[in-house]
Amino acid sequence: MRGRASPLGAAPAPASAPSSRRLVTGGTRGIGLATAELLVAGGARVCVTGRKAEHLDAALRRLGGPEHAIGVCGSSDDESHQATVIDAVIASFGRIDLLVNNAGINPAFGPLGDLEPRAARKIFDVAELITFLLSDRSDWITGQVVTIDGGALLAGPS
Ligand SMILES: NC(=O)c1ccc[n+]([C@@H]2O[C@H](COP(=O)([O-])OP(=O)(O)OC[C@H]3O[C@@H](n4cnc5c(N)ncnc54)[C@H](OP(=O)(O)O)[C@@H]3O)[C@@H](O)[C@H]2O)c1
Numbered sequence: 150m151r152g153r154a155s156p157l158g159a160a161p162a163p164a165s166a167p168s169s170r171r172l173v174t175g176g177t178r179g180i181g182l183a184t185a186e187l188l189v190a191g192g193a194r195v196c197v198t199g200r201k202a203e204h205l206d207a208a209l210r211r212l213g214g215p216e217h218a219i220g221v222c223g224s225s226d227d228e229s230h231q232a233t234v235i236d237a238v239i240a241s242f243g244r245i246d247l248l249v250n251n252a253g254i255n256p257a258f259g260p261l262g263d264l265e266p267r268a269a270r271k272i273f274d275v276a277e278l279i280t281f282l283l284s285d286r287s288d289w290i291t292g293q294v295v296t297i298d299g300g301a302l303l304a305g306p307s
Pocket residue numbers: 174175176177178179180181182198199200201202204205223224225226251252253254255275276297298299300
């Protein structure tokens with residue numbers, strides 16, 4: 150798998166240490182899956198998460214199966230899912246060199262003043278909470294945490 154052509158086409162696969170282990174939340178579609186594919190192409194093993202089992206199954210097949218990727222189904226703002234992710238990663242990888250905190254939602258679009266507090270809380274919980282909780286158990290994360298921003302809030306006049 151190491152050194153194969155990038156699944157995105159022209160872009161070369163980034164170099165990763167063969168033993169590197171990565172976690173990509175929301176890694177079953179879109180930017181997260183593309184990121185996971187590049188990481189696997191570079192020689193890493195990845196754990197991807199997402200809410201829908203059918204997306205997760207398809208992503209794991211696309212990533213090359215258990216030799217290259219494991220998956221945990223659930224929502225990033227669910228504390229029991231977060232604990233399951235940590236347990237699964239420790240059991241399979243022992244540690245993580247890079248957490249790509251990609252899961253995010255954009256349930257509203259427009260000026261900050263129009264944003265319902267409930268929607269704001271949900272955006273924060275999905276996109277950010279997992280970072281803090283994972284940081285509390287940072288002994289198993291030996292590298293970086295990168296957050297793909299869950300959208301922009303417009304605070305000024307519309
Ligand atoms: N695309 C853009 O133009 C753009 C612009 C700015 C920011 N972003 C941010 O970039 C990130 C990825 O965007 P994208 O366009 O690639 O999104 P996408 O195509 O909708 O993919 C989202 C991924 O996250 C998973 N997901 C969604 N909600 C989740 C949750 N609560 N818990 C766990 N996984 C969840 C989805 O799988 P399931 O549906 O199966 O859960 C899927 O794997 C997001 O944070 C997004 O806000 C994107």
